[in-house]
Amino acid sequence: MTSHVMPAHSDSHSSADNYLTASKGFLSWAMTLDHKRIGLMYLIGTMTAMFIGGFLALLLRAEHLSGTPGFVSHDTYNQLFTLHGAIMVFLFIIPSIPGALGNFILPVMLGAKDVAFPRMNLCSFYLWVFGAIFFVGALLTTGLDTGWTFYTPYSTNTSQTNVVLATLGAFILGFSSIFTGLNFIVTIHTMRPPGMTWFRMPLFLWSLYATAIIQVLATPVLGITLLLLAAERMFGLGIFDPKLGGDPVLYQHFFWFYSHPAVYIMILPGMGIISELISTFSRKAIFGYRFIAFSSMAIALLGFLVWGHHMFASGQSEMVTIIFSALTFSVSIPSAIKVFNWLATMYKGSIVLATPMCYALSFLFLFTIGGLTGLFLGALATDIHLHDTYFVVAHFHYVMMGGTLVAFVGGLFYWWPKMTGKMYNEFWGQISALIVFVAFNLTFFPQFVMGSRGMPRRYYNYLPEFQVYHVLSTIGAFLLGFGLLLAAIVLITSLFKGRKAPANPWGAATLEWQCSSPPPLANFEKTPTVGNPYDMQSVVWDPDTESFVRRGEVPIVPDESEQPAHA
């Protein structure tokens, strides 16, 4: 892509000439280097993965309507929960927010034309596609029944399914994730325009930056672990096989050294979205900006020190478990800092209950429950009781789904007008948020109860005393599926029926709302003004354009002392 493709003559720009319409045809998408198009392709891919994973989850829940064998066999059941987990983790939650929303929003929010390495960005998307093909290959050939964690020695010696195919898929997806993270770090370091200092970066960017650090530092360890696993299975390497002198618990250490930080890859971008939503829809500057920014970094760093809490029951020494338990509690400090700052932001704000804000409020409730139940699991004594029960399942669904997925959907509603140029139907959006919130609790709250009463996870059958909880959970799951489907319908309908979106429908002060909706190919028609990203007083409602505009037309030209990031 050379300079002449950049149609940046401000006079020739019409509002119709945006990144969606700048070029046409399949190849203009398949070979695009534009971060916005790559973001959209990621969005379609990850949403497809989410609905496939969700469908598998509904099959699981339907099977649990009764405690006796239902319409799937026990082998099929093992495959269903494995693929549900693997698809949701590797294909949806990890790439969704950075890949889809991050790719689209990060350069625009930063005031850059693109990410630092557009080709690597496209490569990352195609790696995602290849990884997905490997997973689908495993799904269609033999399935996969190891659980998404691929624990040895079951995965290497016992499982009859195509473990190698699936691990190679996860390996490839790891590279996709590394490329995204690497791109984001370099973009934030070198592509900031004049005036965009570190502490003028919107908090979504801080959270993506923290996420990217984890992606770059943790994912290679997963890569080598999965290679060792594949070599173990194919050649009998012996590293994880006690029969040959290896140690299967070493696999668990390696795996969780990645996969625990990966939990923060999943939740941190969601927290970043919530910071934006709460501030914008409270019409109030974010409270405790630096605390939220630094708590993201603190979570990223602490996240590397707690992997052992997944292995309390694996025979670690007591000293090690105590240390890991203590470190685990320390992660709750930065998380709580964020929650309290969000609450303080809403305090005395003029809260607008638009759909994204409804999702953000759901997030606050669900994430808090998820986080606090994590303390039960981090405490050694209670963990022995709750270990491998539905309590754990409910806990991480509250964090991963109630946290990340709800934040993702909220962010999607929030940036949808910017991405597509269309406004969605506010009423039905709010209804979808309500359904998702209620149905989510209906699905997973009973799982806390039955887990604490001893219902183990990953079991095909259960005792009659658990049936009432399972039935409640199943009803909730189907409602939840309906709520998410409704959200998707609301968004997709807007493409055809939605009214045209103004540049800034929400009154946010971050940079992405200063370019038109959808953005032009080069993101900005004129140099954006970089100021305080949370100065809500800087924008006012303009009834003529039905949009928020900057107060006063004179842009604050960055003064000469403010240099670009790379100078």
Added chain:
Amino acid sequence: MATAVEPHDEHQTDHGHDDWHHKPFSAHHFDNAEQQFDSGKLGMWLFLVTEVLFFSGLFCAYAVYRANHPEVFIYASQFLDKYLGGMNTIVLIFSSLTMAWGVRCAQLGQNRGLIIMLGITLFCAALFLGVKTFEYTEKAHKRLLWAGAFASAEELGKTGSQVFKVGEPLPKAEFEDRVMSSLGTITKYWVFALAIPVIIGGIGFGVKSRPALTVAASFLISIVAIIIGIQVSIAIHHAQHSGDHSAAHAAHDGEEHDETEHGEHGLAVKEDAEHADDHAHDQKEAIDEAAAVAASKQETIAGEAMDPVLGDMTSAGPTVDDKSDHDAPRNANIFFSIYYFMTGLHAFHIICGMIAISWLMVRAVENHFRPDYFGPVDFVGLYWHIVDLIWIYLFPLLYLIGH
């Protein structure tokens, strides 16, 4: 005035901006060459961080197993030829020098120097692979394989045809013959592979394509260097081996001590062939030392609790009862699992580096690099240094234990 978001307006009299965007290798979304270079460099460093972490899992596994089974590492590393490993170390360090020199040439705009330096670096990389080819082949014939492969060889033994112990060579002559004939076959295939550069070169010559000719030259350099690497390794091997025959034979009556003695022999042979008597005397001392070491090792092994759960996997049925001095510690093959995985992954990185260097050569021949645009050379150089650095850690950790 130049900002990342400023629209590119030809009517504006911002010449610096325009110049930048009309240079051949400027990416549109950067403001200037400096920003592009800095971004690339930061990206490359981050990539190197991921590379280090990628290997860190293996170093971790190494540390865990060495801490748990030190006897395995002391015993099994004797089967690695430290002279070949040392030669490879020198080759790679030298290639780092030429790579750095090449970067300097690119910075100074000395295109010819750059091409020569890249060629030497490529040659060294392939030489490294040639030596590795020899090492792998020799070990394969000695049954020095990773744990699973060894187990299957053992199963072969149970069916009655042969019983192997870790590192137990086949009868001397037969073993040598088999290694040499395998290497001969491999060399022959590489000679056949010379057809690749010939064909690509022919096509390139026919259509007058400089890139094709450069690619052909890269292939030629690589294949020739691999063949040279194999032959040099054979020569080094024979140099050590002839030592065995002259001295060890007399001293120890053909006992299979050669592995522990390799070092001393090879050195002595190189030092001076005339002082044969002194040499033999030295030799005998060295052998005694080695025997003492072996004995003490044996004690260590006996002292280490033999985990009953793990079973006795390495010494197969018939030899369980009469443990000689040369019995391997239990699970000695786990060392070779780590050895093959680490060196194999490293060799894969060498191959990637060779592809990258060939790509640089194509671009250098096309005169792409100038003092204000040499980023790719710099970045591949960084990559090449990390690959060398990893080997510098692998060499002592694998080859120099207990010497």
